[in-house]
Amino acid sequence: MDTDAITFGTDGWRAPLEEFTVPRVRAVGQAVATYLTDTGDERPVAVGYDARERSAEFAEELADVLCANGFDVVLPERDRPTPVFAYGIVDRTLAGALVITASHNPPEYNGVKFIPSDGAPALPSVTDAIADRLAEPHAASSGERGTLRTADFVSPHAEHVLELVDSDRVETDLTVAYDAMHGSGRATTDALLERAGVAVDRLRCESDPTFGGTAPEPAPENLEPLIDHVQSHEADLGIANDGDADRLAIVTPKRGYLDENLFFAALYDYLLEQASGPVIRTVSTTQLLDRIADAHGETAYEVPVGFKWVAQGMADHEALVGGEESGGFTIDGHVREKDGVLMALIATAMHAEEPLDDRVDRLLATHGSIRQDKRSVACPDEQKAAVLSALEAEIPDAIAGGTIADVNTADGFKLTRDDGSWLLLRPSGTEPVLRVYAEAADTTLVQTLLDAGEELVRDVRN
Template sequence: METINFGTDGWRATLEEFTVPRVRMVGQAVATYLADEGLEGPVAIGYDARESSPEFAEELTRVLCANGFDVLLPERDRPTPLFAYGIVERDLAGALVVTASHNPPEYNGIKFISGDGAPALPEVMDAIADRLAEPEQHPRDSHGSAREVDFVSPHADHALGLAGADLEGLTVAYDAMHGSGRDTTDTLLEQAGASVDRLRCDRDPDFGGSPPEPSPEYLEELTERVQSGDGDADLGIANDGDADRLAVVTPERGYLDENLFFAALYDYLLEDGSGPAIRTVSTTYLIDRIGEAHGEDVHEVPVGFKWVAQGIAEYDALVGGEESGGFTIDGHVREKDGVLMALVAAAMHAEEPLDDRVDRLLAEHGTVVQDKISVACPDHEKARVLSDLEDEIPEAIAGTDVEDVNTADGFKLLLSDGSWVLIRPSGTEPVLRVYAEAEDDDRIAALLEAGEDLLAEFV
C-alpha cells in the first residue's frame, strides 16, 4: 500500500510499481468507497492507448463487477473527457480511467472522476486511499455486469451544440501523438466542417519514441505543417496522450503559449457571454486584465484541475483553465477537455485568426511572457524543502523587491514591478517547478535563474 500514492490527478507510477495486484486494490478501494457513500449506479471504466492499459481496465472491471457494480466500457481506448461527460449524461456513480496522460510508455496510472463529472477532491482521494485492500469475494449472484457502450457520439453531439462551430473552409492539422484523441478529435473537427490533415493518428503504444506531451519540442512536424507558408493548414491542434489537454499552433507564432490561448479563449467567450474566470496560481495575470476590462472577476486557485472545477462551481464561472493546457467552459462538465477545446479553438480561429486576436489583446492589456523550469527533488523531500524555504524567503528577487507572498500553492513571490516567481512541488513528477511571469524574455530568464539559485540552498 505504501507504493500507491495519489497525487494531483490520481495514481501514476512506472510499470515496476503499477502492477495488477495494486490496480486491483485501487479498484476495491473505489468500490468500497462508492458503496459506503450509497452510490449504486454504474461505473464507467476507460483506458488510454498504452499497451498495458486494456489489461488493467479489465482487472478493474472484474473487481467492480465482483462488488456488485455494473460497468460501462468503451469499444477501444478513448479520451478521458468522454468518460467525464458520460458520467453526467448517463447518471453514473463515477469513472475510472487507466491512463498516465503525457508520461512516457513505461508509466501508467488511474484517474478517478467523481459522480458530478469533475476531478475528485483530496478528501475523496483520501477516503479511497484509506480503503485500499485486497479485493473482496462476493457471491456470484450479486455480481454486476459489464457491457460496451458508445461514449463518443453523445460527447460529440454535445460538443457540436455547445461550440456552435461552422468550420467550412478551414483546414486543421491535427496531431494525436499516437494517443486516444485519434479518430475522436479529428472526426469531431470534420463533423463541424473542417478539412483535417492528420499526423500520428495511428495507435502506437510507444508513442513513436517520445512521450505524448504536446510541448514545442515534440510538435515540430505539426509546427512545420502550419508555418510552411504553403497554406495547407490554417491551424494546428494537438492532444496529449489521453486528450484531456490541447496545444495550439498558429501561422505566426508557431506554438501558442497556453496562457495566451487562455486569454484569447476568455476574450472570445466574453463576446456573447459573461461571467468570471478561474485560473490556477501558475497562470497568467493577463486573464485578470481581460476580466477587469469587462467588469468580471477572476479567481485564483491552487494548481490542479480539481481546484479549477471547484472554483467553477463556487463562482458560476464562464471558463476555467490552467497554464498546462487544460480548459473547460460553461455548459460543459467541470473537467478539462482537449477534444471539446480543439473544436472551440478552431471556431475561434475561423471567426478571427488567433494571432490577430492575441496581438490585439497584448496591445490593449500589455505584453506578458511566462516560462517555467523543473528542479529535481525526490517526492519525500518536497515537504522538507518547502518548509526550509518558508523561513528564507528573500526580500528581493533578481534585484526587485518582494512585495507579497502568496502561499495558496507553494510560494508565489509577487514583485514590485508586477512580475512574479512561483515555486511549488509537482504533483505528478519528482521535481519542484519554478515559474515566472514578466514583460520580456530577458527578465524571465533572470527570474528563473534566481528561483533556481534559491532552491539550490535546500535541494
C-alpha cells in the first residue's frame, strides 16, 4: 500500500475520494493506535465523523482498527460537529479522537484529523510521529480486542457551553436564522440556540451529503439565501456553520455578510467587558485587534496560520480569546479548539446586548477603519517550497508605492508598510495554492496590494 499519498497539513489529511481510500484510512488508524501504544496511553478513543456520504463508513473502519489494537472506542449516534468531539475528549478523559471530516471542502473530498487528549489541535510533533508510524493494520500482540459503544457527545458539550455563556444574556424575543449548509451543525447548533430561548429559522438543515451541489464553505457567495432572509428583516441575525461546524459566519441586517475580522474584533471587545486577557491572532488576521488590546492595556500575540498555533498561543499566554480570519475561534474556559457551535451562542448573546452592526461601527469609529481581502494563486504542493525560496530573494524595499517597514517570516512573508497596511504571501496547508492577503484602510489600496502580491508570485515562478 502506498502511504506516501497521506500527508498531514494544517488540519489533518484531506484528499479527493479517489485518493482517500479505505486502506489508507485504516493505515492512519493503525498509526494512531501505534502512537498511543508507544506513548503508553491505553485510554479509550473517540471516533467521530461529518455528514459526507462515506464518512460513517470510514469512521467504522477506524473504529475496527483501533479495537483490533485493544482500544475501546466511543462512536456518536450520527454525524456531529468536530468541536463536540474535542470537548468530549476532555469531558470523558479519553486518549484522543479521530474525526472523519473534510470540513469546508467540496463533497468529493474527505479527510481525517487526530485530536490529542487535551482537546486542542495536534502539533507537528504529534502528526509527524503519527506519519512515521503509517502501516497496514495489525492486531494487538495481546490479542485482546477493544469494545465499541455509542454515546451522546452533544448534551455534555451543550451543558458546558450554556454554563460558559450566561444564557440570561440572550433575549428570548430574538430570532436567529441558522444555516447548517447541510452539514453536521444541523440539530446541534440550532438546538443549542433554542435551549437558550432563541427563536430559530432553519435554512439547509436537512441531511444532504452533496451539500446542495456546493462546498459547505460559509463564504458570502454561498450564503445568499441567509443574507436575503436577514436583510428582509425575517430574522434579527444570521449564523452559518461550515461542514463540520468548527467555524461560523455571521450575517447582520446592515452589512449582510460580516467580515470575520470585524466579528473577531467585536468578540474581543465584548469579552473585555467581562474579563481581561490578551488575544491570539494569526498573521493573516486583522491588526484592529492590536488596537483594541492596546486601548485596554492588553497584548495581541501573532502566530502562524493554523489553529494549532492559536491553541498553543492561548496556552502560552493564558489568553482570553484566540482566532483566525477564516472564522475559527475559541475562548478561555473552553477546549483550545475552534468551535462554531459555541461561537453561535456567543454571537447571539453579543447581538442581544448590543446589535453587532452598532458595536462594529463604534469600534471602527474609535480605532480606525480596516479593509481586508485575499486571493488564491494556483501552486502545486511540490512547487511551494521553491516558490517561497525564490520569494525570499525578491522581497522589495517598497510595495504599491509604500516603504516596507517590517518583514515577518513566521508563516510565509508578511510585508508591513510604514502606514500600517500589509501584504501576506503564504502557502495553503490544505489546498494546492498560495494565499495572498492584504489589509489597509480602504478597499482600493487592498486591491492594489493584492495585485502587487500576485505579480510578485508570477515573477518568481516565471
